[in-house]
Amino acid sequence: MSVGDYIRGSQIWKSIFRHPAPYDRRNRVVVMLTNFFLHLHPVSVKQQGIALSYTWCMGGITFFLFLVETITGVLLMFYYRPTLEWAYQDILALRDVTTLGIMREIHRWGAHAMVITVWLHMYRVFLTGSYKPPREFNWVVGVLLLVLTLLLSFTGYLLPWDQLAIWAITVGSNMARATPVLGHEGPGFQLLNLGGYDLITSGSDARFLLLGSRFVGEETLNRFYILHCVAIPLAAAGLIAIHFWRIRKDGGISQPL
Amino acid sequence: MQVDPFIDPHPNLTPAVLQGLGWLYLVLCAMNLWWTIRVYREDKHVMVPVLNIELPRATFWALYTSALMIVGFMHVSWTNEDYIDRFPLVLEPGGPFQTAIDFVVANPVTYFMISISGTIAVLWFRKFLVQPTVGWILLNAAVLFQALSMTDYDFRQIVGKPDNVPIVALLYLVGGFTWLYFYKAVENDRRLAEWDGEGPIPVLENDENEKVLVWPDLVYSELICMIAITTLLIVWGIVLEAPLEEPASSAKTPNPSKAPWYFLGLQEMLVYYDPWLAGVVFPTMILGGLMAIPYIDFNRIGNGYYVFRQRAFSIITFLVGFITLWVAMIVLGTFLRGPNWNIFGIYEYWDVHKLEALNNVMLSELFYLDWFGQFFDMPSYGNDDPMGKKVSMILLRELPGFAVIGIYFVALPPLLAITCLRTFYQRMGYLRFMVFTQLLLWMAALPLKMVLRWALNLKYLVNIPEYFFNI
Numbered sequence: 001m002s003v004g005d006y007i008r009g010s011q012i013w014k015s016i017f018r019h020p021a022p023y024d025r026r027n028r029v030v031v032m033l034t035n036f037f038l039h040l041h042p043v044s045v046k047q048q049g050i051a052l053s054y055t056w057c058m059g060g061i062t063f064f065l066f067l068v069e070t071i072t073g074v075l076l077m078f079y080y081r082p083t084l085e086w087a088y089q090d091i092l093a094l095r096d097v098t099t100l101g102i103m104r105e106i107h108r109w110g111a112h113a114m115v116i117t118v119w120l121h122m123y124r125v126f127l128t129g130s131y132k133p134p135r136e137f138n139w140v141v142g143v144l145l146l147v148l149t150l151l152l153s154f155t156g157y158l159l160p161w162d163q164l165a166i167w168a169i170t171v172g173s174n175m176a177r178a179t180p181v182l183g184h185e186g187p188g189f190q191l192l193n194l195g196g197y198d199l200i201t202s203g204s205d206a207r208f209l210l211l212g213s214r215f216v217g218e219e220t221l222n223r224f225y226i227l228h229c230v231a232i233p234l235a236a237a238g239l240i241a242i243h244f245w246r247i248r249k250d251g252g253i254s255q256p257l
Numbered sequence: 258m259q260v261d262p263f264i265d266p267h268p269n270l271t272p273a274v275l276q277g278l279g280w281l282y283l284v285l286c287a288m289n290l291w292w293t294i295r296v297y298r299e300d301k302h303v304m305v306p307v308l309n310i311e312l313p314r315a316t317f318w319a320l321y322t323s324a325l326m327i328v329g330f331m332h333v334s335w336t337n338e339d340y341i342d343r344f345p346l347v348l349e350p351g352g353p354f355q356t357a358i359d360f361v362v363a364n365p366v367t368y369f370m371i372s373i374s375g376t377i378a379v380l381w382f383r384k385f386l387v388q389p390t391v392g393w394i395l396l397n398a399a400v401l402f403q404a405l406s407m408t409d410y411d412f413r414q415i416v417g418k419p420d421n422v423p424i425v426a427l428l429y430l431v432g433g434f435t436w437l438y439f440y441k442a443v444e445n446d447r448r449l450a451e452w453d454g455e456g457p458i459p460v461l462e463n464d465e466n467e468k469v470l471v472w473p474d475l476v477y478s479e480l481i482c483m484i485a486i487t488t489l490l491i492v493w494g495i496v497l498e499a500p501l502e503e504p505a506s507s508a509k510t511p512n513p514s515k516a517p518w519y520f521l522g523l524q525e526m527l528v529y530y531d532p533w534l535a536g537v538v539f540p541t542m543i544l545g546g547l548m549a550i551p552y553i554d555f556n557r558i559g560n561g562y563y564v565f566r567q568r569a570f571s572i573i574t575f576l577v578g579f580i581t582l583w584v585a586m587i588v589l590g591t592f593l594r595g596p597n598w599n600i601f602g603i604y605e606y607w608d609v610h611k612l613e614a615l616n617n618v619m620l621s622e623l624f625y626l627d628w629f630g631q632f633f634d635m636p637s638y639g640n641d642d643p644m645g646k647k648v649s650m651i652l653l654r655e656l657p658g659f660a661v662i663g664i665y666f667v668a669l670p671p672l673l674a675i676t677c678l679r680t681f682y683q684r685m686g687y688l689r690f691m692v693f694t695q696l697l698l699w700m701a702a703l704p705l706k707m708v709l710r711w712a713l714n715l716k717y718l719v720n721i722p723e724y725f726f727n728i
Contacts, residue, residue: 105494112423136551175536187726
């Protein structure tokens, strides 16, 4: 008996996988039904539905990049402190001295790649008309995921706390100052006033809500850190679950109707 | 050209650049070797006109591939710094090629005209472009253009920036996938035109479409894909260090200050619209419009396969939106916008002192001073005037602008419903049609404002700085 057969026959292995290895047709069906990770997929699909030149694989790559970002992001969190005193120093250390500091490179390039793959996924779904009934709502969920991807990338952009970071965020968040009614330089902000006192000032408008301050400062760093590492990933994970579940419920992978 | 930084701080060629380009040419050579073998296997011949002999088509590709190999090896072996200024394959700085390209791209008018007419040309000549040979030649032309341009110092400064590398990748990916789409759509169009309506729809996606088990067919390709992406990220991470500039300082404003690259389309919009529109209203409309697509596209056919003719209107709208108004704007914002948000050519030095004459006018000024100055006076008010007079004077002053916008958003939709979009109106119903036309008009609002700016120097249609309300 070979070592492989001994391991596959052991009680431990059987307790994990509950059935023989997927070498024959029956077990290839069973593996899809009993494995937690694989049960996202159906047991069988149409051949053309998974052809690379048809799907471009961009949705799958986006999800994989989300996982890569989560793993490298958690590793980076062990080394990074979101304070004015330490943020830049910790990134310097990641660059120069920390073992596996390349996690920062992978995290950053993965983030750029994710923005591109999300766009291309949307491009493919549009060009194949896959948003049409019954998948209308899943397209809407997809647009929300696109927004979250951009926000994840945007909030992460600030964390290195270098010139590139704060000025990109300053330029980006200056827009919020001009929000109609809710920004202190937006049209109609005078509408919200109480007895002649403006309720919307530079210290209480939409931009202040975003930055936690009148300018990009320590409060902003903290706010963006929490958004980047906790709030948006959680929201994205929830929407991804819905997105995947709806693919199955809305008739599976896109196909000629 | 000397490499010594004390003599020339902006060298066009360095040994490192030549090395990198050499590898690029060798990769291109390997790709063309594969292509040559492919063409050779097809076994097609062409008559050479003057010599009157018949040669396999692969001959010409073999010659080209050999030339690429020689060029590649020439780059990697040209390492002696004393001879680097005699390297033959370099774009002449300020030469006719650079001047011509910069003349075209360093001008928002020609840039936009090229991106929109390029989109139209792709749609019009799609049957020609989807031939594999044409696609391959275009890919080669793009790589050769980029490789030659990399011999220019200023081009490298902007395209070689670590954070801009994804945009170059995006261009190749969007180009490649758009080609792939048309390749399939043209074939499906042809098949559908010949279809008699019997049996299953005869699209490419229905050929050999048996059910297969997910394990192993899909699971294994996913695994291979994951490995490929992981490898790509690791190699990318090793080759290119993530950017880290000086520590943040709120006192030193960089010039230009740019948002992250994926928002540069919106930042470019700031040239034409105020922040409350470009930064708040337009993004909201874009996202709302995207979400609305499945509910306003009443066309039920064309689900699950690549096709053009059955869905021509929606495809054209999306291509214009995605390629002309989004990707091309990002390229403009990233590669061409320099200090003071001035526009620079791709081979041009980013001169902080470059001056561009700006004398923008308001529609109210055009109306009350230029066009009808002899009939009306510009409405005005004093600081001591009561609120009511101030507001009514402002409204009167901006009446022409409000009229234009009113006609555009209120009068145009019903007009479209009874004229050129009549069938749309009948099939969509009132509410759907109104949402659809509003979104379409918002999308057209950016190019229209561009045209007004270029033609009339118009800054605002409605200009009420008193209330931060400028359109």
